[in-house]
Amino acid sequence: xxxxxxxRPRPIRCKAAVSKAAGQPLEMEEVEVAPPRAxxxxxxxxxxxxxxxxxxxxxxxxxxAMYPSILGxxxxxxxxxxxxxxxxxxVGDTVVPVFLAQCGECADCLSARSNICSALPPNAxxxxxxxxxxxxxxxxxxxxxxxFIAVSSFAEYTVVDVAHVVKVxxxxxxEKACLLSCGVATGVGAAWKVAAVxxxxxxxxxxxxxxxxxxxxxxxxxxxxxxxxxxxxxxxxDIGKRMGITEFVxxxxxxxxxxxxxxxxxxxxxxDYCFECVGSAPVMAEAFRSSRMGWGKTxxxxxxGNAAPISISSIDIMRGRSVVxxxxxxxxxxxxxxxxxxxxxxxxxxLDEFITHxxxxxxxxxxxxxxxxxxxxxxxxxxxGAKEMEENAA
Amino acid sequence: xxxxxxxVIEEVVVDPPKAxxxxxxxxxxxxxxxxxxxxxxxxxxGVFPRIFGxxxxxxxxxxxxxxxxxxxxxAVVPTFLGQCSQCVDCRSARSxxxxxxxxxxxxxMPRDDTTRFSDGEGNPLHHFLGVSSFSEYTVVDVTQVVRVxxxxxxSKACLLSCGATTGVGAAWKLAKVxxxxxxxxxxxxxxxxxxxxxxxxxxxxxxxxxxxxxxxxELGxxxxxxxxxxxxxxxxxxxxxxxxxxxxxxxDYCFECIGLAALMNDAFQSSREGWGKTxxxxxxMHGAPVSxxxxxxxxxxxxxxxxxGxxxxxxxxxxxxxxxxxxELQLDKFITHEVDLENIxxxxxxxxxxxxxxxxxxxxKDQ
Numbered sequence: 173x174x175x176x177x178x179x180r181p182r183p184i185r186c187k188a189a190v191s192k193a194a195g196q197p198l199e200m201e202e203v204e205v206a207p208p209r210a211x212x213x214x215x216x217x218x219x220x221x222x223x224x225x226x227x228x229x230x231x232x233x234x235x236x237a238m239y240p241s242i243l244g245x246x247x248x249x250x251x252x253x254x255x256x257x258x259x260x261x262x263v264g265d266t267v268v269p270v271f272l273a274q275c276g277e278c279a280d281c282l283s284a285r286s287n288i289c290s291a292l293p294p295n296a297x298x299x300x301x302x303x304x305x306x307x308x309x310x311x312x313x314x315x316x317x318x319x320f321i322a323v324s325s326f327a328e329y330t331v332v333d334v335a336h337v338v339k340v341x342x343x344x345x346x347e348k349a350c351l352l353s354c355g356v357a358t359g360v361g362a363a364w365k366v367a368a369v370x371x372x373x374x375x376x377x378x379x380x381x382x383x384x385x386x387x388x389x390x391x392x393x394x395x396x397x398x399x400x401x402x403x404x405x406x407x408x409x410d411i412g413k414r415m416g417i418t419e420f421v422x423x424x425x426x427x428x429x430x431x432x433x434x435x436x437x438x439x440x441x442x443x444d445y446c447f448e449c450v451g452s453a454p455v456m457a458e459a460f461r462s463s464r465m466g467w468g469k470t471x472x473x474x475x476x477g478n479a480a481p482i483s484i485s486s487i488d489i490m491r492g493r494s495v496v497x498x499x500x501x502x503x504x505x506x507x508x509x510x511x512x513x514x515x516x517x518x519x520x521x522x523l524d525e526f527i528t529h530x531x532x533x534x535x536x537x538x539x540x541x542x543x544x545x546x547x548x549x550x551x552x553x554x555x556x557g558a559k560e561m562e563e564n565a566a
Numbered sequence: 567x568x569x570x571x572x573x574v575i576e577e578v579v580v581d582p583p584k585a586x587x588x589x590x591x592x593x594x595x596x597x598x599x600x601x602x603x604x605x606x607x608x609x610x611x612g613v614f615p616r617i618f619g620x621x622x623x624x625x626x627x628x629x630x631x632x633x634x635x636x637x638x639x640x641a642v643v644p645t646f647l648g649q650c651s652q653c654v655d656c657r658s659a660r661s662x663x664x665x666x667x668x669x670x671x672x673x674x675m676p677r678d679d680t681t682r683f684s685d686g687e688g689n690p691l692h693h694f695l696g697v698s699s700f701s702e703y704t705v706v707d708v709t710q711v712v713r714v715x716x717x718x719x720x721s722k723a724c725l726l727s728c729g730a731t732t733g734v735g736a737a738w739k740l741a742k743v744x745x746x747x748x749x750x751x752x753x754x755x756x757x758x759x760x761x762x763x764x765x766x767x768x769x770x771x772x773x774x775x776x777x778x779x780x781x782x783x784e785l786g787x788x789x790x791x792x793x794x795x796x797x798x799x800x801x802x803x804x805x806x807x808x809x810x811x812x813x814x815x816x817x818d819y820c821f822e823c824i825g826l827a828a829l830m831n832d833a834f835q836s837s838r839e840g841w842g843k844t845x846x847x848x849x850x851m852h853g854a855p856v857s858x859x860x861x862x863x864x865x866x867x868x869x870x871x872x873x874x875g876x877x878x879x880x881x882x883x884x885x886x887x888x889x890x891x892x893x894e895l896q897l898d899k900f901i902t903h904e905v906d907l908e909n910i911x912x913x914x915x916x917x918x919x920x921x922x923x924x925x926x927x928x929x930x931k932d933q
Contacts, residue, residue, distance in 0.1 A: 286840030288866045290815065293839070453860045466654075466661030476860040483857055486827060486850035489871030492663045497863030 181207035181214060181253035185311050187556075188327035189536045192240045194233040197537040198326065202311040203242075205329045208255035211302060213337050215269060218346040218558040220247035220325040221550045222539040223354050224381060228451065228477040229296075229320065230540065236296035241318035242308055245271045246354040247325030248346045251337075258334050266342045268353040270505040271321040273301060273335035287365075287504045292335050294499060296321065300333060307331040326536060328555050338509045344516055346562055347530070347552045348523045351382070352509050352516075354500070355550065356526060358473055359386020359449065360512060361501025363394055366471050367445045371395030376435055376443040377417070378459045379450035380408035382526050382549045383473055385415045387447045392416030393520065400443065402431055405546050414525055432461035439464070446470045453480035456495075460484055465491040472497035526550045530559075567615050569608045572911045573700065578617070578691060580703045581682040583630035587675070588711050590644060593720045595622035595699040596901075596924045597913040598728050599755060600849050603825065604671065604694065605914075611671040616692040617683055619699030619927075620646045621728035623720045626711075633708050641716045643727040645879040646695035648676070648709030662878045664709060669873065671695065676707050699727075700910060702929050712883045715891065721904075721926045722890060722897045725756075726883050728874070729924065730897055733760020733823065734886060735875025736845055737768055741819045745769030750809050750817040751791070752833050753824035754782040756900055756923045757847055759789040761821045763896060766790035767889075774809055774817065779920045788899055806835035813838065820844045827854040830869075834858055839865040846871035900924045 184205045189198035208214045226243045229236075251265045261267055273292035280286040288294065292301045298318040299305055308317040308324065324330045340349050351357075359382070363369045375391045377384045380403040388399050392415075401408065401417035409420040419438065426434050436442050442464030448456045451474030460470045460482070472482070472495065484495060503509065515521040529542060529551035542548035567574055583589045601618045604611065626640040636642065648664045655661040663669065667676035673692035674680050682705040683691040683698070698704045714723050725731075733756070737743045749765045751758045754777040762773050766789070775782065775791035783794040793812050800808050810816050816838030822830045825848030834844045834856075846856070846869065858869060877883070889895035903925035905912050916922035 280840045283841065286866055288840040290840065294865070456860060466663040467658065472860065472863050475864060479859070479861045481857040482860050482863070483855045484869070486830065486846065486856050486871070487853065489846055489856065489869065490849070490873055491669075492661050492870075492872055492876075494868055494870035495858065495863065496866075496868040497860075498866055499864050502866075 183207060184214070184329050186328035187533065188242050188308065188317070189533070190240045190317060191230055191243050194237065195231050200534060203317060203327060204309050204311045205327065205331060206307040208253055208331050210256040211258060211334050212255040212300070212331050213251055213258060213261060213267070213334050214253045214329055214331050215249035215267060215337070216252045216329055217247050217249040217325055217327065217555050218562070219350050219552050219554045220244050221350050221552050222543050224451065224543065225475055227540065227543055228475060232477065238298045238318040240315070241298065241320055242324040242327050243320045244325035245269070245321050245323035246350060247323065248340070248349040248353065252329060260334065261337055261339055265339050266349070267337045267339050268349055268509060269323045269325060269330070269332040270336050270338055270353055270500070270509070271323050272500045272505055273322070273333065274504050274506045275335045276506070281504070287498070287500060287502050289335065292333065294321070300331070301335070302333060328533070338505045340510060340513050344513050346558065347527055348516055349513065350552065351523055351526055351550060352512050355382040356386040356523060357503050357509055357512055358501040359383045360390035360393070360521065361503035361508065362447060362471050362473055362498060363387050363390030365502035366496060366498045367447070367469060369394040369396050369445055372397050373444045374398040374400070374439050376400040376402060376446045376459065376462050378402045378446065378448045378455050379474065380412050380417070381449060384447065384449035385412060385526065385549065387449060387473070388412065388416040389521065398439070400435060400438065411525060411549070430458065432458050435462040441465060442468050444468060448472045448474050450474045451476050453482045456482045457484065460493065460495055461488065463493050465493065468493045470495045473501065527552055530554065532556070569612055569614065570606050572914070573618070575908055577686055578701065579684045580701065580705060583628060583705050585631040586633060586677065586708050587630040587705050588626055588633060588636055588708055589628045589703060589705050590624040590642060590711070591627045591703055592622050592624040592699050592701065592929050594724050594929060595619045595927050596724055597917050597927070599825070599917065601694070602914065602917060603849055603851055613673045613692045616673070616694055617698040617701050617704070618694045619701070620644070620695045620697035621724060622697065622699030623724040623727065627703060636708065636711060636713060640713050641718070641723070642711050642713050643723055643883065644697045644699060644704070644706045645710050645712055645727055645874070645883070646697055647874045647879055648707060649878050649880045650709045651880065656878070662872070662874060662876055667707065667709065675705070700927070702907070710879070712879050714884065715887050717891055718887050721901055723887065724926065725897050725900055725924060726886050729756040730760045730900060731877050731883060731886060732847055732875040733757045734764035734767070734895065735877035735882060736821060736847055736872065737761050737764025739882070740870065740872055740876035741843055741845055743768040743770050743819055746771045747818040748772040748774070748813045750774040750776065750820045750833065750836050752776045752820070752822045752829045753848065754786050754791070755823060758821065758823035759786065759900065759923065761823060762786065762789040762791050767894060772813060774812055776805055804832070804835070806832050809836040815839070816842050818842060822846050822848050824848045825851045827856050830856040831858065834867065834869055835862070837867055839867065842867050844869045847875065901926055904928065
């Protein structure tokens with residue numbers, strides 16, 4: 173479409189899958205993608221994947237959902253052009269965009285305890301992080317199109333703030349690098365950095381989607397002895413077992429007992445770590461009830477679409493329990509994603525099982541259907557020409 | 567005798583200690599708000615007639631079978647939380663929730679659920695938290711008895727039996743407040759001020775106290791409180807916003823030291839994104855659940871609760887006693903009043919009117 177141009181980048185016209193109304197199929201439109209401003213990078217997307225958070229926002233009628241918008245935040249691409257003051261990446265670099273920033277200079281970035289950059293904090297409002305404006309417009313009418321959590325990967329080209337860009341190198345195949353942009357990083361990160369699961373631990377994972385299964389993998393890598401998977405879909409057990417799940421609890425098969433009662437019986441009191449990977453406040457509460465007195469930790473990773481509150485028994489929490497939440501599993505994008513990429517290359521972390529489907533960009537709506545029906549983990553959406561380029565390179 | 571009714575001084579019979587039990591001659595005791603919470607409770611686990619009190623200092627009078635670690639004459643504090651030193655939790659540094667026997671609010675002794683107290687007519691009287699220190703003599707399970715340095719003044723040792731230890735322990739062991747931290751404390755009673763004292767010792771740079779009682783402003787200053795917020799005087803602004811302004815983003819550590827779910831939520835909202843920790847110490851007065859924003863928690867916040875500030879009684883109380891004796895830890899300022907046993911109801915009045923921190927109740931005033 174456009175050759176790489178390092179001198180004074182111009183607007184690019186390309187295809188984007190635009191969300192125009194809550195829950196409606198995305199419409200493929202010609203959009204104009206403005207050149208990157210200062211501290212911004214324009215990326216030619218190779219492939220992207222659908223994360224449940226995209227689905228949650230896609231279904232949302234009111235703020236913070238905006239229309240029309242370009243969703244998508246899990247992706248990999250190649251730098252096409254850079255704005256002023258961008259030194260850390262160059263045209264041609266393979267990068268993953270990340271919804272969470274790492275400026276490297278604020279108190280949070282400088283602290284090992286936090287991954288929530290306070291200079292460019294995450295918020296669901298649209299617009300580029302530094303000036304709140306969008307780089308997208310409909311080519312036909314010039315109407316602005318909102319971006320989405322600083323990434324907007326459902327487009328052939330997107331503009332991302334350099335604080336949200338992680339260089340990964342081309343050794344890792346794009347369909348795998350893409351997964352490290354959100355879902356798998358979140359799950360593995362949560363086991364590693366937020367929970368710091370120790371060898372011999374008992375872990376319970378609520379929701380065996382990509383994030384939950386990544387938690388299972390991460391926990392297994394840390395030496396957890398028991399990893400109990402909880403899911404309504406019995407098909408998740410087989411794939412779960414291959415990812416480290418040792419026992420399976422299906423709430424539909426527990427009779428009169430609640431999941432927490434079942435888990436407490438199985439573990440003589442509760443799990444050491446309970447991860448919520450669904451995005452439902454009642455499940456978060458059930459995960460909490462499944463945690464062990466004394467030191468049981470509940471880690472919330474899922475985002476409740478209704479922003480519902482979690483109801484926690486004050487008596488139970490006073491018995492030495494804790495609840496913690498995180499975005500991106502506590503991962504500092506620029507520091508930690510390359511570490512995960514290396515673990516993939518070293519075969520410590522296996523990503524093949526996460527990829528259940530691969531489609532072309534024009535079929536993107538089928539990815540939504542597959543995920544909504546619980547039939548997929550990650551569906552890789554290839555931009556035109558990218559898969560062929562990769563196959564030729566391999 | 568009944569929920570919310572003044573205590574009645576009676577002659578009681580205290581049975582000898584059974585196996586693994588210790589009979590203690592109480593020297594002094596003090597009133598903690600948790601006594602008040604259960605004293606007001608009409609339904610289970612509120613039970614009557616009951617001997618309350620769980621913060622005390624005394625001397626071992628006799629021991630039951632299989633008690634080796636203590637002997638008659640030992641200076642001790644009874645604790646509502648036990649430490650058997652052998653169960654999985656006792657052997658872990660991460661937990662203070664001994665399971666042998668397990669903590670519960672029960673009417674009887676922890677191992678057999680029976681009582682050691684009866685009145686003049688032989689009617690049973692219920693225990694409270696296995697301590698029941700509003701009595702000249704009480705029987706306590708050996709796991710709940712901690713020997714203290716005899717050099718400790720009784721009324722100060724008494725404070726280490728619950729309130730002061732809970733607050734200092736929470737700052738020191740549970741939160742692990744580091745130098746330069748910002749701390750917000752909801753409720754400047756004895757526990758809240760003990761958190762302030764603990765935070766001070768740990769080098770916190772900002773200690774924000776929140777209380778409805780304006781008199782706590784001056785008192786708080788003595789304990790190291792650097793900023794005072796009275797929720798009635800912040801206008802339309804929520805308290806959490808005031809704290810976020812003072813700390814430029816939220817406090818590193820927020821402690822709830824009252825026992826109200828709405829305040830636990832305020833404390834959570836006042837904590838800093840990225841690493842802010844909320845520590846729940848107050849026993850919820852109505853047993854109400856805490857309601858936490860599922861969105862806010864994703865931004866790196868943590869909520870934790872504990873009994874006794876995460877302290878392991880037999881291991882940590884002697885450490886705090888030493889810190890008092892070498893003047894690192896200040897306890898004298900917690901004691902605002904003294905009465906003797908006959909006037910114990912005054913202690914309730916003073917606490918309920920917000921006029922006291924700790925009122926020492928002397929069994930025998932001459933001590």
